[in-house]
Amino acid sequence: MAGAAIVALGMTACGDNGGGATPTATKKTVKVGLAYDIGGRGDKSFNDAAAAGLEKAKTDLNIEANELEAGATETEQDKYNRLKLLCQGGFNPVIAVGFVYAGVDPANGPVAKAAADCPNTKFAIIDSVVDKPNVASLVFAEEQGSYLVGAAAALKSTTGRIGFVGGCKVDLIAKFEAGYIAGAKAAKPDIKVDVNYLSTPADRCSGFNDPAKGKTAAEGLYDAGADVVYQAAGGSGVGVFQAAKAKGKKAIGVDSDQYNTVDPALKDVIITSMLKRVDTAVFDFVKSMGEDKFAAGVQVFDLKKEGVGYSTTGGFVDDIKTQLDDYKAKIIAGTITVPTKP
Numbered sequence: 001m002a003g004a005a006i007v008a009l010g011m012t013a014c015g016d017n018g019g020g021a022t023p024t025a026t027k028k029t030v031k032v033g034l035a036y037d038i039g040g041r042g043d044k045s046f047n048d049a050a051a052a053g054l055e056k057a058k059t060d061l062n063i064e065a066n067e068l069e070a071g072a073t074e075t076e077q078d079k080y081n082r083l084k085l086l087c088q089g090g091f092n093p094v095i096a097v098g099f100v101y102a103g104v105d106p107a108n109g110p111v112a113k114a115a116a117d118c119p120n121t122k123f124a125i126i127d128s129v130v131d132k133p134n135v136a137s138l139v140f141a142e143e144q145g146s147y148l149v150g151a152a153a154a155l156k157s158t159t160g161r162i163g164f165v166g167g168c169k170v171d172l173i174a175k176f177e178a179g180y181i182a183g184a185k186a187a188k189p190d191i192k193v194d195v196n197y198l199s200t201p202a203d204r205c206s207g208f209n210d211p212a213k214g215k216t217a218a219e220g221l222y223d224a225g226a227d228v229v230y231q232a233a234g235g236s237g238v239g240v241f242q243a244a245k246a247k248g249k250k251a252i253g254v255d256s257d258q259y260n261t262v263d264p265a266l267k268d269v270i271i272t273s274m275l276k277r278v279d280t281a282v283f284d285f286v287k288s289m290g291e292d293k294f295a296a297g298v299q300v301f302d303l304k305k306e307g308v309g310y311s312t313t314g315g316f317v318d319d320i321k322t323q324l325d326d327y328k329a330k331i332i333a334g335t336i337t338v339p340t341k342p
Contacts, residue, residue: 030290032057032065033091034282035082037098039209040069043235044261045254046208046278050097050126052256053282060283061290066091072209076103079110087118093289095124095282099172100205102128111135122294124285126278127172129298137298138281142172143179143338144331145274145308146230148324149252150183152272152310153228154191155320156250161192163221165214165240167233168205169197171341176232176254176274178339183327186336194221195342198236207236214239222247228271230254238262244269250316257311271316275309277301304332 034054036047057063066089068082079101086094096111102125103109111125115132122134129137153162164180166173177195184191196217198207207213214236218229222243230252231240237254244251245266253259253273262270281301288294301307310317310324317324330336 030061030063030093030286031091032063032286032289033083033086033089033094034065034067035079035086035094035096035101036067036069037100037208037234038070038072038205039235041067043209044258045234045237045256046276047097047234048261049256049276049278050095050282053279054286056279056283057286061287063286063290070098070100072206073204076110079103080113083110083114083123084117087114087121087123092120093122093124093285093294094118095126095285097126097278097282099125099128099170101125102130104201106130122289124282126281133296136285136294136296138285139298139300140276140278140281140307141300141302141338142232142274142276142308143175143182143340144303145276145310146176146179146232147183147186147331147336147338148310148327149230149272149274150180150185151187151324151327152183152317152320153180153230153252154184154187155323156271156317157188157191157226157228159225159227160188160190161194161225161227163194163196163218163224163226163229165217165221165229165231165233165236166195166197167208167231167236168199168201170201170205173197173232174342175340176230178342180230181342182339186327187323192225194224194226196221198233208234210236211239211242215243218243218251219247222249228252230274232274238266241266241269253311257313259311259313267314270314273311273313275311277307277309280307303328 218240231237
């Protein structure tokens with residue numbers, strides 16, 4: 001029954017009332033606070049994946065949720081204030097979606113400060129590591145999933161040139177780039193890979209929420225000869241798909257199976273998506289709280305744990321699936337080590 005997974009968290013036995021009544025148990029609702037990254041719900045990518053995990057928790061578990069969104073031009077203080085607002089409002093756990101909540105200095109950034117101010121609240125941060133006793137750091141082996149879609153891009157390319165669009169030039173997105181290039185080179189050693197980043201931390205990584213800029217960047221890559229472009233650019237990825245459609249080229253999605261989330265008119269350009277199971281990470285973390293199994297520290301979601309992967313919706317990679325799965329097996333076995341830096 002719904003909520004059964006978290007009964008243990010809030011079970012309280014009532015003492016004998018003098019009439020010999022059987023002790024009863026009361027379920028306590030878990031109050032989940034979730035702070036989104038730039039773009040929030042509706043980005044059809046990273047944030048929506050987190051939202052999907054929360055929705056599953058709402059359906060399967062006994063929770064109450066409060067969701068707050070980040071602004072495109074906000075400061076680290078704004079992010080800290082949002083997390084503090086949630087913990088002071090009685091939400092426990094509080095989940096920070098995105099590396100921006102770690103700040104420039106994770107030891108003193110928004111999550112670290114909020115965790116110190118709210119020591120009895122359990123926090124989770126997705127895509128970064130914050131070393132605090134009440135913080136779980138949920139990270140992914142993005143380079144492994146990107147390796148697989150890089151191989152797919154190379155195998156599907158007829159021009160011998162492919163592209164990559166990153167939302168912001170930071171170490172996290174460099175993992176996507178590194179894996180993509182490595183996988184492409186493994187499949188076709190002479191493949192050319194062109195790279196374009198939409199923003200830097202100096203402009204608060206605005207490239208994650210600028211579809212027009214994503215479209216312009218992809219158009220440049222296609223015009224230069226690329227026929228497949230992989231985007232790791234959040235909400236800006238829609239612009240990449242629009243460019244692919246206009247140019248008669250192909251693209252690769254990210255985070256969720258974007259074939260299932262984009263405008264139907266764009267479906268036919270998406271040959272695959274690199275799956276990053278943020279939904280699984282969010283749901284599992286909330287479930288662990290309900291089972292009183294919170295664990296601080298780093299938790300890595302990789303190919304072995306099915307935390308990353310690639311989609312097959314649409315059937316565009318059916319003919320190369322055997323090759324991709326062979327690469328996957330070798331990565332899991334350790335025969336292939338995927339780089340995390342380009």
